[in-house]
Amino acid sequence: MEISAEDLELERKDILKRYRKLLRTAKPFLKDNDAKLIKSAFHTAAEAHKEMRRKSGEPYIYHPIAVAQIVVEEIGLGTTSIISALLHDVVEDTDMTVAQIQRLYGKKVATIIDGLTKISGKFEYGSSQQAENFRKMLLTLSDDVRVILIKLADRLHNMRTLDSMPRHKQLKIASETIYIYAPLAHRLGLYAIKSELEDLYLKYAEPEAYRSVAMKLRETKVARDRFIARFMEPIVKDLEDSGLRYIIKGRPKSIYSIWNKMRKQNKPFEEVYDLFAIRIILDSPPEHEKEKSLCWQAYSIVTDHYKPNPDRLKDWISTPRANGYQSLHSTVMSKSGQWVEVQIRTTRMDEIAEKGYAAHWKYKGNDTKVKGNIDVWINRVRETLENGEGDKTAAIEFLDEFRNNLFTEEVFVFTPKGELKVLPRGATALDFAFDIHTEIGAKCMAAKVGGTLVPISYVLNNGDQVEIITSNKQKPNEDWLRIVTTSKARGRIKEYLKEENRRYETDGRQMVEKKLKVLGLESNAETFNQLRAFFESKTPVDFFYRIGKGYIHIDELRKFKRHRELREKKKEDEEVFIPRNESDGKELGKYLKNLHGNQKDGDTLLIGEDMDKIDYRLAVCCNPISGDDVFGFVTINEGIKIHRTTCPNAAELMSKHGNRVIKAKWVSKKEEAFLVGIHITGTDRVGLVNDVTRIISNELNINMRGVSFDTVDGIFEGDVRIYVQDTSHLEELMRKLEKVEGVFNLTRFDCKKV
Numbered sequence: 001m002e003i004s005a006e007d008l009e010l011e012r013k014d015i016l017k018r019y020r021k022l023l024r025t026a027k028p029f030l031k032d033n034d035a036k037l038i039k040s041a042f043h044t045a046a047e048a049h050k051e052m053r054r055k056s057g058e059p060y061i062y063h064p065i066a067v068a069q070i071v072v073e074e075i076g077l078g079t080t081s082i083i084s085a086l087l088h089d090v091v092e093d094t095d096m097t098v099a100q101i102q103r104l105y106g107k108k109v110a111t112i113i114d115g116l117t118k119i120s121g122k123f124e125y126g127s128s129q130q131a132e133n134f135r136k137m138l139l140t141l142s143d144d145v146r147v148i149l150i151k152l153a154d155r156l157h158n159m160r161t162l163d164s165m166p167r168h169k170q171l172k173i174a175s176e177t178i179y180i181y182a183p184l185a186h187r188l189g190l191y192a193i194k195s196e197l198e199d200l201y202l203k204y205a206e207p208e209a210y211r212s213v214a215m216k217l218r219e220t221k222v223a224r225d226r227f228i229a230r231f232m233e234p235i236v237k238d239l240e241d242s243g244l245r246y247i248i249k250g251r252p253k254s255i256y257s258i259w260n261k262m263r264k265q266n267k268p269f270e271e272v273y274d275l276f277a278i279r280i281i282l283d284s285p286p287e288h289e290k291e292k293s294l295c296w297q298a299y300s301i302v303t304d305h306y307k308p309n310p311d312r313l314k315d316w317i318s319t320p321r322a323n324g325y326q327s328l329h330s331t332v333m334s335k336s337g338q339w340v341e342v343q344i345r346t347t348r349m350d351e352i353a354e355k356g357y358a359a360h361w362k363y364k365g366n367d368t369k370v371k372g373n374i375d376v377w378i379n380r381v382r383e384t385l386e387n388g389e390g391d392k393t394a395a396i397e398f399l400d401e402f403r404n405n406l407f408t409e410e411v412f413v414f415t416p417k418g419e420l421k422v423l424p425r426g427a428t429a430l431d432f433a434f435d436i437h438t439e440i441g442a443k444c445m446a447a448k449v450g451g452t453l454v455p456i457s458y459v460l461n462n463g464d465q466v467e468i469i470t471s472n473k474q475k476p477n478e479d480w481l482r483i484v485t486t487s488k489a490r491g492r493i494k495e496y497l498k499e500e501n502r503r504y505e506t507d508g509r510q511m512v513e514k515k516l517k518v519l520g521l522e523s524n525a526e527t528f529n530q531l532r533a534f535f536e537s538k539t540p541v542d543f544f545y546r547i548g549k550g551y552i553h554i555d556e557l558r559k560f561k562r563h564r565e566l567r568e569k570k571k572e573d574e575e576v577f578i579p580r581n582e583s584d585g586k587e588l589g590k591y592l593k594n595l596h597g598n599q600k601d602g603d604t605l606l607i608g609e610d611m612d613k614i615d616y617r618l619a620v621c622c623n624p625i626s627g628d629d630v631f632g633f634v635t636i637n638e639g640i641k642i643h644r645t646t647c648p649n650a651a652e653l654m655s656k657h658g659n660r661v662i663k664a665k666w667v668s669k670k671e672e673a674f675l676v677g678i679h680i681t682g683t684d685r686v687g688l689v690n691d692v693t694r695i696i697s698n699e700l701n702i703n704m705r706g707v708s709f710d711t712v713d714g715i716f717e718g719d720v721r722i723y724v725q726d727t728s729h730l731e732e733l734m735r736k737l738e739k740v741e742g743v744f745n746l747t748r749f750d751c752k753k754v
Helices: 005-029 034-048 062-075 079-086 098-105 107-118 127-139 146-160 167-187 191-205 207-219 221-241 255-265 291-305 347-355 357-364 373-387 392-407 429-436 438-442 487-519 525-534 540-549 554-574 584-596 650-656 688-699 727-738
Strands: 246-252 276-282 328-333 339-346 410-414 420-424 444-449 452-454 466-470 605-607 616-618 630-634 640-644 661-666 674-683 704-712 715-724 743-749
Touching (some): 005 034, 005 062, 005 079, 062 146, 146 167, 167 650, 167 661, 191 347, 207 255, 221 276, 276 291, 276 347, 429 466, 438 444, 487 540, 487 554, 674 727, 688 727, 715 727, 727 743
Parallel strands (some): 605 661, 616 640
């Protein structure tokens, strides 16, 4: 695309304008030579990216400037991070090396740039590679957390500018964001960024749901503001009378969190009771001894006027969350009968709540290894990484385990001497034993909690005082892996089992190779992987282990041979496209291009037209029907599965195995019926069921697979399973059913055809 000299000059002025805004924002933090270093980094980045443009057509330099702006303005980092943000793509995109960066800007910047460059891999390079990228990213976590913070800023700007990307790319990037980056922002205490990432995910993954909630929030803003003003009136008077200095913020919950509640509670927008939270921020000197008492004083004022829900009081001031978050949360009943969440915190607590880990530096010195609960979590991540075995499966397992830990709350327990230990909620006595010391864990046979003997599987509760009972005769076994939840315990148990397992693996491999030779089959990686899949083992090594242990009898390999011969015959007869390896998504895309020619979306699987040439089927986990927004997923042994983009498994599939995802769309003109379910709730009356079934059978001539209704105290719930042609057919039916007197709510659910 040719750009005129006039447009180039306008762009140059705009780049300088953005750069000057960055300097103005950073000015309060700058010292000595900082401004010159930032200017130098800007010129280096501008020169490196001068020929590059983003998908939107904008100059690429807009992106690093925007990331630097987020780093300073929304996360609160300083000069080192600003320079690193400006240069974060330079090593990857140009001939400039990390060594040159170090000579120009010092070791800290070079280390951060090196960390950011290592984790810049794209999803198409393979699922195990992507998991490895996350491992590399997290390896930097306990060295310098700024690598992760800048990566989050980079991801936030990419999500803000996702409009210019094609739909299938939007889905992949959004899925990756909700699967890893939003939980990571949450764990590091960046709540504002976490909420925006979640909202942007919803905007691209489910645009209609996003627009619906956003519109209803706009429509209710005036009434909401009026309600907040009335609610706060008596509280404000008492706060002022008591001499407390404060700021009050009333804000709606994020669009994503409201949508999530609507989905989980199966309620419309109007019935989600805590749509907004009121925050009271008290002005108190940082780390002041009266900080906690001021918060409780404000809480007392709130509960003088409104009755609190005792089950909804959360004291994160006395026991902060792992990311340093401190606040009092209470849900109280307003005069109008609405529940309202009230959050009470000090200015220091609020800054840490908004800017997370980065805000600690302001209060505890410019040390990237801040002491506190968050360091316990960071050390746990480090242990998880060190326990990883480095192979593809270990990387994927690590990613799953790490992601699960991002959501986990903490449990606070004590040793017999009163030392506090923080473990993930759900941790057992055996986890506690390994947390104290590896040898104590390995010899743990029971525990005492409050003087009472409990098994090693006992799940810890807040406040438990735990004493571990050991025996020299005790040793870890495989069942222990089902008992523990922490990475440290799991890693240590695996180490103990590894030596013993290795012998079984070696024996098993030798037995398999010998048997394959007798059966006339080759002993190679492809055969081993097919055996793994046939016997439903996680890895070939796991398969060999099960053979060696005797869990699978060696003679069962004859069944595998027969299965393979039948499959080969079927392939020859039907000329079906069968995926072969981890680059299947790309190979299939090329195959489709050849099949469809150079037409638009030539690399898209056309559902209904390609059935004779490509083996695909509809996923039972989400039961897609014609008209649904879908994608194809290349499985290892079952051809291509078609999933809805709103499938519960979609985010995980696109995040971990993006290279095996292909574009797909419906083009079927055949008269095909799809099984789908509708859940109906409402108030019971005579003839209601008859009216519902009459619309389905008579008005729309829809075949029913099954009907079940139940009534309790005048409220009815029913499920109908029906065959429809496509989504428009389903929507027409739901519109008609909504008009039936007594019907209150309709939701689609997925049902498996039997």
